[in-house]
Amino acid sequence: MKRLASLAGGAVLVLCVTAVAAPAVPEFAAQASVQLHSDDGLHRLVLPLAVLQRSQRQDLADVRVLSANGAPVPMAWAEPPPTQTSTRLVAVPRFAWPAVAATAGRHAPVKVRVDAQGAVVQVETASSVAPAPPTVAAQWLLDLNRVRRELGAGERLLALRVDWQTPAEGSTVHAVLEASDDLQQWRPAGDALLLDAPGVGGAAGERLSVRRILMPSDTSVPKYLRLRLDPAVPLQRVDAELQGRSDSAALDSAQVRFEPVPAEGGAVREWVLDLQGSVALRRLQLELPQRNTVASFQLDRRAETRDSWQPVASFTSYWLLRDGRELRAPGVDLSVPPSRYWRLRLSARSPDVGAQALPSTVHWQAPQLVFAARGEPPFSLQVGKAHAGPQDVSLAQLIPGYRTGEEFTLPAATLGEVQAVTPPSLSLTERLSRSTPAERRRWALWAVLAVAVGLLAWLARRLMREMNAPPPP
Template sequence: MKLHTLVCFLGLATGFASAAENPADYPQQAPLTLQGEGPWYRLQVPMAVQLAAKHADLRDLRVFDKEGEALPYALNVVSAQASSTEHSATARLFPLYGAAADPGQQPGLRIQRSTVGTVVEVLPDTPPATGERRSGWLLDAGDADFPFERLALDWNSSAEGFQHFRIEASDDLQHWRPWGDGQLARLSFNGERMDVSDIPLPGQKARYLRLLWASGQEAVELKGARLQGRTDMAAATPLVWSEPLAGRRESDGSFRWDLPLALPLERVRFSLDPAQQHLMAPVALSGRADKGQGEQEGWYPLARGVLYDLPMEGRQVRQDELTLAGSPVRQLRLVTDERGTGLGSAAPSLSVAMRASELVFLARGSAPYSLALGKADAHSASLPLSVLIPGYDAQKPAPIGQASLASPLQGASAAAQAVGEGNWKRIGLWAVLLAGVALLGGMAYSLLRGGKTSA
C-alpha cells in the first residue's frame, strides 16, 4: 500500500512537471501595459502578433506573470462568415438631370415631407428639359435598416470603359454627407470580360443615396441597384492591418506576396507609387493556401477591380484597396491589364487586414505581465469566457480593463531580461520539485529492493 502511494505520487509529480508552461519555450515575447482595475484585462491582438504566431488560430499564445507562471485566458477568434447575418435590399431609382442634380428641382419627381418622413413619388409623363443631360441618380433605400457595405449596380453602357462618380447620403433629401467615390468598369481582359459593378460603402445607414457624375459627363443608364450589408458581432469587430509587406515581380509580369501562414483576409491595400502620374490599372487578384506536406493548391480568384490615382474635379482621387471574402490565404498573386498604366516595374508593398481576435486574461501573480507566442507544438489553453469570468453575461459585461503591448515583439532572450529576478524564483521552485521527485524515486527503489530481499 505504501509503495503504491509513493508510485502514484511520483507519477503525479512527473506529470505536473511536464505539463507546466515555460516562458523560454516561446521565442516571441512582449511586455504588456495594463489600464483599469481588472482583475480581467482585454487585448485586441495586433496584426504583428498574428503574423508572428506559429498557428493561425493562436493556439501558441500565452500570458505570463513576473514569476513566469502562465495566466488563465480566453481567446475569441472571430469568424465573420460563421456569425454574419447577410442583408440585401432593392433600391428605387430616380434619374437626376442638370448641373445641380437637386432631387427637389427634378422634373418628374415630387418630394413630400411629413412627420413620418420624406417620400419621393414619380410623376408620369414628365420628360426632362430639352438639352439637359442625365447627371446622376437618386436611390431610395426604403425601409432597409442595416449598415450599407456594398452597392451592386445593374447598368448599361454603349462602350467599354470606366465610369467615375461621387456618392452622397441623406436621410431627408436636404442635408447630404459625402460617402466617397464609386467606380464602374467594363473591359475585355485576357480573353475574359471584366465587369466591376460592386461599389464599397462605409458601413453606415441612410435613407437616400445620390450618385453624381462629373460636370459635363452623362451618367450611365441604371436598370437596378441592390444595397448589401450584414449585422452581427463580427461586423462590429474592427479590422487589424499589417505593416506593408514586400513583394516580388515574377517572370510572367505578375506580382507575388507571401504570408508566414494562411490567414482569413478581408481586405488588401496596395502602396501605389506617388511618382507615377495618372495611374490606372485594372487588376485581378488570386490566392492560394497551404495544402499540407509542402504541396499547394492551385490559384483561385479572390477579387477584381481597378486601382487608380487620378486627378478628378480639381482633387486627387485614389483607389488602392480590394475587398476579399475572408477565406484563408497564404500567397497572393496580382495580374494587371496591359492596356492600363500598370503599377510600375517593381512590386508595390501590400498591407493585409483581417478581423481582430480578442484576448481576455485573469491577472494574478506579480507585474509586469508579458505576451508570449511561437511554440510550434503548443496546444490551445484557452478557456470559455463564461468559465474565465464566472456569471459572464454578454448583455451585462463585467468590468474589464484594457491591455496593450508596451513594446514590439522581441526574442525570448531579450524578453527574459525584462522578467528579471522572478525567473530565478521559478527556477528555485523547479529545483525543489525535481529534488523531491528524485527523493521519491529513491525511496520507491529502496522499497522495491527491500521487498525482493525479504522474498
C-alpha cells in the same frame, strides 16, 4: 576493415556528443511583458502584428499568458467585435419630369440644365406641349450628386424614402426607378409598392405605411434617378437613406509591398506578399505606380508555400486625373481566413502596370484575448511553439453570466515589445526533465540508432580480427 571500424566508431562518438552537447531549445520563441492598468480580475489584451508573426500556429494555439512564477493563467479568445450600423437621411433635390416623356420615350424633347459639378439646375420641355403641374407629376428627376459627395467611408445608399400627400382613406402607389450617369442612357434600378392606409383593427389613428424603395447593394450610387409614380401623387419630399457599418474595435493597418515575380521574357504580371505570419485581412488598399492607370487584379492567398493558391477577390484599381482632381479606387473589403502568403495577378485583358513593387496598405482585425490575472505580477505573454496545444477556455467559462460583446468592456492591458527568447543553458538531466513526450521519443530513436551503429562497429572490428588472425596449423 580498419577504416570501416574507424568510421563506425566516429559515427557513434558524433551521435553521443550531439545528444549531450546539443543546445537547449526554448519552449516558446518569443515573449513580451504584460502591463495591467486595473485591479480587476479579468483583462483584455490586443495582439499586435509582431505576435502573429512569431506564432507557429495558424489558430494561435501557442499563445500563453504567464504569471511571475511561469504558471499559465486562464484565458479565452474574444469573439469578433460586434458590427454597429447607423443610418442618416440626406435630402434629394427633385425636379418634375415633363409628362411628354411618358409617350415620347428616350428621345423626348426634354432639356436638363446642369452646372459645372453636374448638379441639376432646371428641367424643361422643348415641345409645345405644356408639362403637367409639378405637384401631380407622374415622373420626377432625382439629383444624387449631393448624396455622392456626402457618402462617407463604409456607407452605402440603402433606400429612398418617398413622402407624398395622402388622403384620409389612404393610397397605394407603384414606384419604378431608372438610373443614369449622363441623362441619356437609362437603366432599371428597382421598384416597390408604396402604401399609406388606415390600420385595420388597431388603435385609433394608426396607419400602415411603406414609403421606402430599397436600392441594390451591389451597385454604385448613380448621378441621377428617374422616379415614376403610378398613379401620380402630390410628391412632398424624397430622402436618401445612407447606412454606415463600423466595428466597435478599429482595424490595425500596415504599409506593405507586393514584390514582382518576373515571368519568362521579363514581363511582370504577378506580385507576392509575405506577411511573415497568418493574418486575416479585412481590407486591401492598392497603390498603382503611375497616374492615369486602370488595371484589373485577382487576389489569391495560401497559408503555406506547399499549399495551392486560393482565389479571394477580383477587383479593378485606378488612379486617374479628371476635372482637375485625382481619383483613386477605394479599398477592397475582404472576409477570409488567416493566411501568410498573398498574390496579385493581372487579369488576361489588363495592360501591364510596370515591373516595380506595388505599395499597399493592409487592414486586419487584431485578435484579442481575455485572461484572469491569477498569481503574482508581472505577467508575460509567450508565443511560438509549433507543437503547442490549445489551452484556452470559452468566454462563458471565464466570464460569469457572459453576454455577447461583454469582453470589449473589460479593462485593456498593454503589451510590451515582443523579443526573442534566448535558449537557457541546461544540463542533460534538466533537459530530460523538461522535455515533452515527443522529444523523449525522438531522443530514444537517436539512442537506438547510436546503439545500432555501435553494434555494427563491434561486428566490423571482430570480423577484422578474425580475418587478420593467422591460419590454424
